[in-house]
Every structure is written in C-alpha cells, then in structure tokens.
Amino acid sequence: MPSWRNWSGKLASKPQRLLHLYSETQAAALAQSAALQGQRIRAVGAGHSHQSLVQNQDLIVDLLGLSGVISSDPQAHSAWVWGGSRIYTLGTALAASGLALSNQGDIDQQTICGATATGTHGTGAQLGSLSSRVIGARIALANGELVDCGPGQEADLWQACRLHLGALGLITRVRLALEPSYCLLEQRLEIPLEQALADIQSMMANNRHCEFFWYPQTDQAHIKLTNKTDRPPVYPLAEEGERCGWSHEVLPNHRPIRHTEMEYSVPADQGPACMQAIQGLLTKQFREVRWPVEYRALGQEDVWLSTACDRPTVTISVHQGVEEDEGPYFRACEEIFLAFQGRPHWGKVNYLGGKEFAALYPKWSDWWAVRDRVDPKGAFLNPYLESIRP
Ligand SMILES: Cc1cc2nc3c(=O)[nH]c(=O)nc-3n(C[C@H](O)[C@H](O)[C@H](O)COP(=O)(O)OP(=O)(O)OC[C@H]3O[C@@H](n4cnc5c(N)ncnc54)[C@H](O)[C@@H]3O)c2cc1C
Structure with a gap:
C-alpha cells in the first residue's frame, strides 16, 4: 500500500493509490473515474501543509509532473503556469520574459497550486497573497470536464479557485498577475x-x-x-x-x-x-x-x-x-x-470547527455553494474538510 507523509512528518496517509499526473486529459479522466466509483480524490503539491488537507484513504494525486511556464504576456504582466510548478522553478523562467511574482513566502519549495490552495503569502502591508494574484485557472472537475475560469468566465468558480483547499477539482494551470522583474x-x-x-x-x-x-x-x-x-x-x-x-x-x-x-x-x-x-x-x-x-x-x-x-x-x-x-x-x-x-492560516495548525469558520468568513457559504455545485458527491472532500463543512 502506498504511503504519504507531509514535510514535517507529523501527518501521514496510506491511500489505496498514489498516482502521478502528466497531462490535463489524464487529470480529467482521473477526476471523473474516481467520482464515478465513489472514491475520494485529493491532490498533493509539495506536502508542506501542516493541516490535514491531503490525507485520504482512496486516492492521492501528485501533480509535480505538470510543471513550468506555459506562456507569458510581458505586455499584460501575466503568465499561465502549470499547477504543479514548484515556486522556485518559476523565478528564472518568468525573468526570461522580464516578469516576476509580486511577492513570495518564506520559502519557495511549495507548488503554485498547493500555495494558492491555502492563501500562502509573504510580507508587505500593500501586497496580497499568492491567491490574490490568480486571475485565471483551468480545473479538472469531478464530471470529467476541463473548465476555464476567470473574472469574466465562470466568475464564481474562479473566486472559489483562488483559495481552493484542494476541494473543487484538480487545478492543472493558473494564470498569474505579475509585475516587471525587479x-x-x-x-x-x-x-x-x-x-x-x-x-x-x-x-x-x-x-x-x-x-x-x-x-x-x-x-x-x-x-x-x-x-x-x-x-x-x-x-x-x-x-x-x-x-x-x-x-x-x-x-x-x-x-x-x-x-x-x-x-x-x-x-x-x-x-x-x-x-x-x-x-x-x-x-x-x-x-x-x-x-x-x-x-x-x-x-x-x-x-x-x-x-x-x-x-x-x-x-x-x-x-x-x-x-x-x-x-x-x-x-x-x-x-x-x-x-x-x-x-x-489554512495550511497550518488550528483547532477550529465549521461554526467558527462560518463566523470568521462572510463568504464561507458562497464558497461551499460553488464547491458543492461542481462536486455534488464530495469526491474532492476528505475527513478534515467533512469535519468543517457547513
Ligand atoms: C518550511 C515552511 C515554510 C512555509 N512558509 C510559508 C510562508 O512564508 N507563508 C505562508 O503563507 N505559508 C507558508 N508555509 C505554508 C505553505 O506555504 C502552505 O501550506 C502551502 O499550501 C503548501 O504548498 P504545497 O505545494 O506543499 O501544497 P500541499 O501541502 O501539498 O497541499 C496543500 C493543498 O493544496 C491542494 N493542492 C495542491 N496542488 C493542487 C492542485 N494542482 N489542484 C488542486 N489542489 C491542489 C492539496 O489537495 C491540499 O489541499 C510554509 C510551510 C513550511 C513547511
């Protein structure tokens, strides 16, 4: 049986299957077949979260194979990057187009979609989190569709995807708002x-x-x-x-x-x-x-x-x-x-339950409504998320 541990070693899981993804078509097929079989499916990035977000008995999907800059637009200060890109791989590749992330966290080992899953941030009173820089995403949903979303297309799905807790689907690529290299x-x-x-x-x-x-x-x-x-x-x-x-x-x-x-x-x-x-x-x-x-x-x-x-x-x-x-x-x-x-912080230790989260986040029920719409059977949930759902 495969086994998985997070970076600190404090969280572990023995899923029935641990699979590696290399294409969007594969992501869509996997999401659909897991949902049809009534299995739970959770993505993993670099495993740097301290919260039980990845653990799951059925299927863990590693997206590190989907890595790199897909295309960049120096005029619009933006780029599409693969969801499994480790942040440290993006710096030099974006700099080749004269672009850079506006901010980064303490380390650059996380994957971009693992980081945006939990609102990973650096420091700066005028600077937002990495999630705030997500201006588009492509996601493999539980029904097997690959859906693009952004402010002008599936806007609610995009809003939910910016900080997604891995609970909406497999995010294969994101479009990031960037700035000129500095x-x-x-x-x-x-x-x-x-x-x-x-x-x-x-x-x-x-x-x-x-x-x-x-x-x-x-x-x-x-x-x-x-x-x-x-x-x-x-x-x-x-x-x-x-x-x-x-x-x-x-x-x-x-x-x-x-x-x-x-x-x-x-x-x-x-x-x-x-x-x-x-x-x-x-x-x-x-x-x-x-x-x-x-x-x-x-x-x-x-x-x-x-x-x-x-x-x-x-x-x-x-x-x-x-x-x-x-x-x-x-x-x-x-x-x-x-x-x-x-x-x-969504990726670090806390002991709160769903009632407390509902009181802290004005958009808590909106986020769950979008999540439940795209994954009505809860294929992308795990015991932790079940424990905090409204
Ligand atoms: C040493 C260390 C330093 C850190 N420094 C900072 C910091 O400075 N600032 C900060 O805010 N946080 C920091 N963190 C926390 C860390 O940034 C977050 O926990 C982040 O989410 C980890 O990213 P990851 O790629 O390891 O994702 P994982 O921990 O592997 O996964 C996190 C979530 O993302 C989901 N996921 C991953 N990839 C995808 C995908 N492609 N599609 C759908 N869901 C996906 C998973 O299912 C899971 O729900 C730090 C953590 C460590 C251990």
Whole structure:
C-alpha cells in the first residue's frame, strides 16, 4: 500500500493509490473515474501543509509532473503556469520574459497550486497573497470536464479557485498577475522588541516588505526590511547584512529544521497588542519553548477565504519542534489569537470547527455553494474538510 507523509512528518496517509499526473486529459479522466466509483480524490503539491488537507484513504494525486511556464504576456504582466510548478522553478523562467511574482513566502519549495490552495503569502502591508494574484485557472472537475475560469468566465468558480483547499477539482494551470522583474535590497537590524512594536506600523508603511522574528526569553526583534532597488545584484548573495539580487533570489529562505506551525492573521491595528499577549504567554507559561515567533503583514484583498479578506492584516506565527507535543502551547496561542478576531492560516495548525469558520468568513457559504455545485458527491472532500463543512 502506498504511503504519504507531509514535510514535517507529523501527518501521514496510506491511500489505496498514489498516482502521478502528466497531462490535463489524464487529470480529467482521473477526476471523473474516481467520482464515478465513489472514491475520494485529493491532490498533493509539495506536502508542506501542516493541516490535514491531503490525507485520504482512496486516492492521492501528485501533480509535480505538470510543471513550468506555459506562456507569458510581458505586455499584460501575466503568465499561465502549470499547477504543479514548484515556486522556485518559476523565478528564472518568468525573468526570461522580464516578469516576476509580486511577492513570495518564506520559502519557495511549495507548488503554485498547493500555495494558492491555502492563501500562502509573504510580507508587505500593500501586497496580497499568492491567491490574490490568480486571475485565471483551468480545473479538472469531478464530471470529467476541463473548465476555464476567470473574472469574466465562470466568475464564481474562479473566486472559489483562488483559495481552493484542494476541494473543487484538480487545478492543472493558473494564470498569474505579475509585475516587471525587479531587484530587491534586503537589510537586517536588531532592536528591542518593545521598540519594534512601537515602530512597526510606520516600518510596515515605509518598506515594501517588513517582518521580524522574536526568540522567546530574549528582548530583541530581528527585523528584515526589503525594498526595490536600482542597484545591480551582488553575487554571491551575502548570508548576513545586506543582500541585493532579483526578487526570486532575495525573498526565499532555507528552513531546513523540521517543525510544525500555527499562524493567525489579526486586524493590522491589533497586531502589536496581540504580539505582546503572545510574548506574555511565552514569558510566563511556556518558558521551555525556544522556537521563534514571526510577525508579518498581508494587505487587504478580496479573495473569499483569504485571512486578509476585506481587512488589512498582520500575521503572527508560532512554531514547535516535530518531536514535541505542540498541542498545549498552540491551543493557548489560539485562545489569544481568537480574542483578537484572528483567522487561521489554512495550511497550518488550528483547532477550529465549521461554526467558527462560518463566523470568521462572510463568504464561507458562497464558497461551499460553488464547491458543492461542481462536486455534488464530495469526491474532492476528505475527513478534515467533512469535519468543517457547513
Ligand atoms: C518550511 C515552511 C515554510 C512555509 N512558509 C510559508 C510562508 O512564508 N507563508 C505562508 O503563507 N505559508 C507558508 N508555509 C505554508 C505553505 O506555504 C502552505 O501550506 C502551502 O499550501 C503548501 O504548498 P504545497 O505545494 O506543499 O501544497 P500541499 O501541502 O501539498 O497541499 C496543500 C493543498 O493544496 C491542494 N493542492 C495542491 N496542488 C493542487 C492542485 N494542482 N489542484 C488542486 N489542489 C491542489 C492539496 O489537495 C491540499 O489541499 C510554509 C510551510 C513550511 C513547511
């Protein structure tokens, strides 16, 4: 029996079948035959989610074989890319047409459709998530059709597909809104956490990308400020101090140490107070935790299930080593996040149920209505999604 594990190793599944996809025709046939046989089918990208999104007893479909840039339009600043493309494969290929992603997350190992499934984002008060950059998609539905959607065609399906949780069908390609290639200058500084929290709103406003890490039981914030520059890249990229290079070279980091993670988005103006509450928790109650807390910004956007839907946000992430039981620490953090009207990252740990999601997302029932319309028998659901459905 095939077996599957996610990146952290904390989530596992033994599906009856684990198949690799190499064409859209194959995707459509597979979606249809699974649905006809009453089987559950879930896609997998790079397996970097910490939430039980992929696990499924029947069929897991790996889309890494559908990879690369299909076509780019430098005038319109957009490109079609295959759904299984790892983000790190896109940078150089898009740069060949003078194009680049507007923002990226901490790492670039995820696939593009795995990343958009959960609203993956980087930092930047004026920058949206990768989902917000999806302006078109092609999806293999449970009825065996390959359907194109975008703002002017199947607009509701497109809205649902921008942040899709893998629950609508197999997304074979997406059209991304991009921008002309640009270089970034990254600068780092260390200041007391108290000062960082006092200044963070102006730092966020005055820098294209701004974030900090705080390590428990210290009082220093490790800040990263990154901005567009006319300077040429300086190779090799420095490991410390200033780094200057193309956006796809500067934005991603290496995160080799296996961990698990919870992240919540809170309204931007509540970010510092929420961070102070998390700091208090770590200082008083969880003194043994050494993993850092990360503080970033995500601009307001109109993606239905985005944690930044209709509100500018700050995201706060807490981590724990894979050999530890993260439960007590993460549950205590979640209580604080919820008190600040937090919305959890879809690809990371949370303990919420459907009622809570319905209260957090004005478009929750619209998203499910589209999902149920294109997959009435629930072939693309799994136990986790069943547990939170309205
Ligand atoms: C070290 C690390 C760093 C991270 N950094 C960030 C960060 O900076 N910012 C951030 O927001 N998140 C971050 N994450 C979370 C990560 O970006 C998300 O969990 C993302 O969804 C993972 O993408 P993936 O390709 O691994 O998808 P998977 O985890 O494999 O799958 C995620 C979902 O996508 C679905 N799916 C995948 N491909 C398709 C497809 N083609 N069609 C239909 N459904 C599909 C799956 O069914 C599943 O529901 C990080 C995670 C790790 C482990």
